[in-house]
Amino acid sequence: MEACQLCQGKIPLNESGRMMLFSSVPGVIRTLHRAFRRVQTEFTEENRLFVNYTAWMELQQHMEQIEKVLPEEEQESLRGSLISAEGNTYLPGNEFPIQQLREQIANPMFVKVIQEKLFQSYMQPVIDTKTGKPFGYEFLLRPNSKLYPFNPGELFAFSQRSGLQSMLDSQARINAIRTGAHMLERGTKRFINFLPSSIYDPRHCLQSTFKAVREYKVDPDDLVFEVVETEKIEDISHLQFIFDEYKKAGIRVALDDLGSGYSTVEVMEALQPDYAKIDRKLVQDCHLRPEKIEQIKQLKESAGKIGTLLLAEGIEKPEEYEAVKPIVDYVQGYFFGKPLIKPAKDQK
Structure with missing residues (x-):
């Protein structure tokens, strides 16, 4: 190829x-x-x-x-x-198209960060509502050098404008797999983000990811690849193809921002992910808004019909946690811990 x-x-x-x-x-x-x-x-x-x-x-x-x-x-x-x-x-x-080359020339520091992998993976705990203990961790990109600081959102936005999203997305996945292998015990889930637009041909583009899984001796069942929140789901069939390739390799998949504009119940039913994360805007102050709780219950009912486990992210207040705890399977947010270079020891 x-x-x-x-x-x-x-x-x-x-x-x-x-x-x-x-x-x-x-x-x-x-x-x-x-x-x-x-x-x-x-x-x-x-x-x-x-x-x-x-x-x-x-x-x-x-x-x-x-x-x-x-x-x-x-x-x-x-x-x-x-x-x-x-x-x-x-x-x-x-x-590259001239617009992408122009972005590269205007932002050489971002190009250097991507090419030289000047980043590391931080981990934020995902809590099981039944046990109150970490079920897994989401991996988030952060700078590894004070000389080359960056905002993760800006770096990913640049990568898309400059045609370097495949390079960044692939290396971020590999970095997360390696970090998880060194830091976490077997059986701990590792939620790793990916951009569908960066994977042109899943059978070809995901080979470096699968190679890293083998190289670091990671159990594929411990991996959960998650569509990132910034990605507009325009081609369901392409995303389904990606999900299928992950599942063939024994890897779990997750849909982000359930309940928001692009990530609808219909999309969830079409893709049938192992996990679905509720849009953080729906979770925010849900203890004060009965209609939000009702919508979360409806999402849980729809997810339950297809065997998808539901996760509420963006929880920052104890009241939000108490409101969603009886409904969802997992929770995540600053209330339980900020992203850290090592797994947090103490949880709520």
Whole structure:
């Protein structure tokens, strides 16, 4: 199978190098060739333009020049990549739409964080309402270097804008699997987020995840892969395909934000996940809103019919916990513990 961008070489972050540009629209590359006449360039027979740069700021100026000379519709036809000064080899398939390349050039620190895996997994406890003890932990991405701080939400948003979401999503999954193997006892569930849009072909893209499961000798039944809250569920069949691949490997799956816009009861019934997390907005102050409790009961009834276990997340107050405790199977939130680098010892 042809390698995807995740499997190709790294994006060079050197101060000097070459930018390759290509367009299938006749004349676009020639227009750029003329625009960069004062810069050292190379125009090939394959209609590719190589533009040299000797500083990152110069590279950013090159991107500004492209915006000036090309109308928006012609910019949309452009693809490109960066090539280090040492190796002038162009790697087919390792090019990005110009909008994604622009994001990479504007945010080299985020690119470095993703490529060099400058992150670690923190763990937040998931509590069994019957025992009051941790049933498992959700793994959340955090910086591992003070020199390269980041907001996790901003990093994932950047990865989607820059075409690096597959790389980040895959490495975050592997990091969580490794951390769980070192930190948790067998039988403890590990909830790990994933972006459906980052998994183009589940049979191919999930191989690195399954390899990590084998390498770290993790029981697949201890893993729960969860659709992240920011992902809009637009292609149910694709998500079903991903869920099926996980289940074939003996891994559990979870649906997030049940009760919100995209994550409806109908979606839950179609996907039949092992676990479903109730939207935190529905949980917030539920002890003060009888209609919220009623809706949670309805979700529990629907989940029970298909064997899906229900989890209420975002609990921050003891009153919220007491209100949902008789209804749901599991709970999670700051009331029980913030995400920590090690499993919390004492629970409510």
